[in-house]
Amino acid sequence: MTPRLAFTEDNAMRIAAVERAFAPSGKSLAKPGRVLVGEGRLLKLCRHSLQPKMFFLFNDIIVYGSIVVHRFWYKNQHIIPLEDTIVEDLADSLEMKNQWLIRTPKKSFYMSAASEKEKQAWISHILECREQQLISSRKEPTTSFAAAWIPDRASDICMRCADKFTVAQRRHHCRQCGFVVCNSCSKCRIVIPAISAKPVRVCTLCFNTLLREKAEQAGKRSSDGFDLEMPMYEASSDEDSEEGYDMMPIQWVKP
Structure with a gap:
């Protein structure tokens, strides 16, 4: 076609x-x-x-x-x-x-x-x-x-420490596993090349796993390796919001 x-x-x-x-x-x-x-x-x-x-x-x-x-x-x-x-x-x-x-x-x-x-x-x-x-x-x-993000409404508690989400205890997402986590469980940042050239938010478990993998990869290289220190900062909102619309049928191009 x-x-x-x-x-x-x-x-x-x-x-x-x-x-x-x-x-x-x-x-x-x-x-x-x-x-x-x-x-x-x-x-x-x-x-x-x-x-x-x-x-x-x-x-x-x-x-x-x-x-x-x-x-x-x-x-x-x-x-x-x-x-x-x-x-x-x-x-x-x-x-x-x-x-x-x-x-x-x-x-x-x-x-x-x-x-x-x-x-x-x-x-x-x-x-x-x-x-x-x-x-x-x-x-x-x-x-x-990349892992698909679990929607906010899917969990009322942090999927790592089980703390309940409140107005003060906001939901965040780990970019590696997609889990809904609290701020305390997602303070770490690390570069995931496929996602962003800048450090992105990950949960503590994924951070340790990724850091260990990077260290193992660095050990196999003959070069000087890389900096294992990851900058820490607060992440901004990840999704924009739009008003709702009615569904419409798909239009396929005929050969």
């Missing part, structure tokens, strides 16, 4: 429309051979609640962002290379129907579609495009993925 669409005027116009919708802060999406395969509104599980996001599937990347004015204005653009992505089909839960999981090295998150049919369409199209992209790029598939 995608080779026949790659150099068509219709495909170029579709990609240009997506670019305009993310302007002025979005990145350029036009690229030789790139095809817009489909688009649709999905629910993404953020730390506080399910949030509507607009997703665009290309033959080599996934682009998504927050909805300001549907079809006219989106913000907070995220671009995920397909070779760095895997999807997992999940059974329905009490809180989420038609759910599935997107895993990437930098961030993993739960999604919900409007129907089982739409969910399966997203999964099958992503898997097909990913397979074709790996073949054409000749890259090795990514094998290390």
Whole structure:
């Protein structure tokens, strides 16, 4: 399907429309051979609640962002290379129907579609495009993925020390394991290259594990190693919030 669409005027116009919708802060999406395969509104599980996001599937990347004015204005653009992505089909839960999981090295998150049919369409199209992209790029598939964050409402207590969360005892997330933890159990910061070049918040258990792994890796190298001291600071909020929108059916591009 995608080779026949790659150099068509219709495909170029579709990609240009997506670019305009993310302007002025979005990145350029036009690229030789790139095809817009489909688009649709999905629910993404953020730390506080399910949030509507607009997703665009290309033959080599996934682009998504927050909805300001549907079809006219989106913000907070995220671009995920397909070779760095895997999807997992999940059974329905009490809180989420038609759910599935997107895993990437930098961030993993739960999604919900409007129907089982739409969910399966997203999964099958992503898997097909990913397979074709790996073949054409000749890259090795990514094998290390970030943990999906456990939602705030999933636990009233710290998942490490069991202290109860209050107005003063705020919830935080460990970037390594995704657990909901208190401030005392997540004072440590460490660089996780796949997530950020700057030190990020992790729980004490993960910090010690990562530090031990780094020390073991340094011991195997003949170089001078690296600095094991990790800076400490307070982390800022991790998710933006948007108003709710109705779900809409996905639109797939016909060959």
